[in-house]
Amino acid sequence: MLTDGAKVYRDSLVWDAHAGFELTCEADLETLYIWRNAGVDFLSVNVGFDVRDWPVTVKGLSLARRWIDEQPNIELIGTIGELDRARAAGRMSIAFDIEGMTALNGSLDMVRFYHDLGVRQMLFAYNLNNAAGGGCHDDDTGLTDFGREVIAEMNRVGMLVDCSHTGHRTTMEAMEVSEDPVIFSHSNPRALKDHERNITDEQAKACAETGGVVGVNGIGIFLGEDDICTATVADHVKYYVDLIGASHVGIGLDYFHGSAGSDDFNETLAGKPDFWPPEQYPGGAVRCAAPSQLAELAGELLARGLCETAVAGILGGNFRRVAKSVWG
Numbered sequence: 001m002l003t004d005g006a007k008v009y010r011d012s013l014v015w016d017a018h019a020g021f022e023l024t025c026e027a028d029l030e031t032l033y034i035w036r037n038a039g040v041d042f043l044s045v046n047v048g049f050d051v052r053d054w055p056v057t058v059k060g061l062s063l064a065r066r067w068i069d070e071q072p073n074i075e076l077i078g079t080i081g082e083l084d085r086a087r088a089a090g091r092m093s094i095a096f097d098i099e100g101m102t103a104l105n106g107s108l109d110m111v112r113f114y115h116d117l118g119v120r121q122m123l124f125a126y127n128l129n130n131a132a133g134g135g136c137h138d139d140d141t142g143l144t145d146f147g148r149e150v151i152a153e154m155n156r157v158g159m160l161v162d163c164s165h166t167g168h169r170t171t172m173e174a175m176e177v178s179e180d181p182v183i184f185s186h187s188n189p190r191a192l193k194d195h196e197r198n199i200t201d202e203q204a205k206a207c208a209e210t211g212g213v214v215g216v217n218g219i220g221i222f223l224g225e226d227d228i229c230t231a232t233v234a235d236h237v238k239y240y241v242d243l244i245g246a247s248h249v250g251i252g253l254d255y256f257h258g259s260a261g262s263d264d265f266n267e268t269l270a271g272k273p274d275f276w277p278p279e280q281y282p283g284g285a286v287r288c289a290a291p292s293q294l295a296e297l298a299g300e301l302l303a304r305g306l307c308e309t310a311v312a313g314i315l316g317g318n319f320r321r322v323a324k325s326v327w328g
């Protein structure tokens, strides 16, 4: 017999707004079955970040597009209508995201180019400043003229404007400028864990005012003292629910699978102290709560007094609503 949490989870659209692995080879893509086996309906897959040069993003896209094409149970989607059809047919839907506008190589045309290739979400700056704006671990000088033009183009083509990893000032300016709702795909509340990657109440409230959604991630050092317990993830979700309302909260786990990502990633981390300042990322492996914990999270949220409708929204309905208004 299913628990109430398992039932709500089974019946809900489950949306994970960001996968945390770095896409380098087919073995990384094979890990997408971890999400599918956990019952996730939609996953945004990261194809590049500011740490790499932009052609690496294009290479990742070419690999992922071919691999997904070959999977009978995983589908690249570009609209919510396509997602609904894939879900009805029992397939997990994928769209791509890019972490940082260095991938644009200074060209506005690249926004549409990436959109054509399946990118539906892009954030400004991965931890450090770039041509579009400021990063969360940098001396943020605000949204640049280029960043403003990129927002207008993202609004035009229908790509989610994402403020995760971005500096405080740039995010506040971006949320003023964007005509579409803005999201934080994977950013936890700073009130619960004082880390520069986490966001202030002011940022979360401004996001909700645009009509957007803030996604809670499962990274141990952003949740607490390397704490990936489901109850701790629920603490962060509940904090946002009380602050901005349940309809503005979602999930963006940032999960990566150990053997495919973590050793390599920890090496990358140690080799790029500018992107990951050692005082913000004290030694040891980065751990993340897994997609298999999401059903338990649903139960945990029900136990804390949230109604089934609110939990279903957090599991995916809220991100779906925003994506429908932006992607169509």
Ligand SMILES: [Zn+2]
Pocket (backbone or CB within 6 Å): 099, 164, 165, 186, 254
């Ligand atoms: Zn990230």
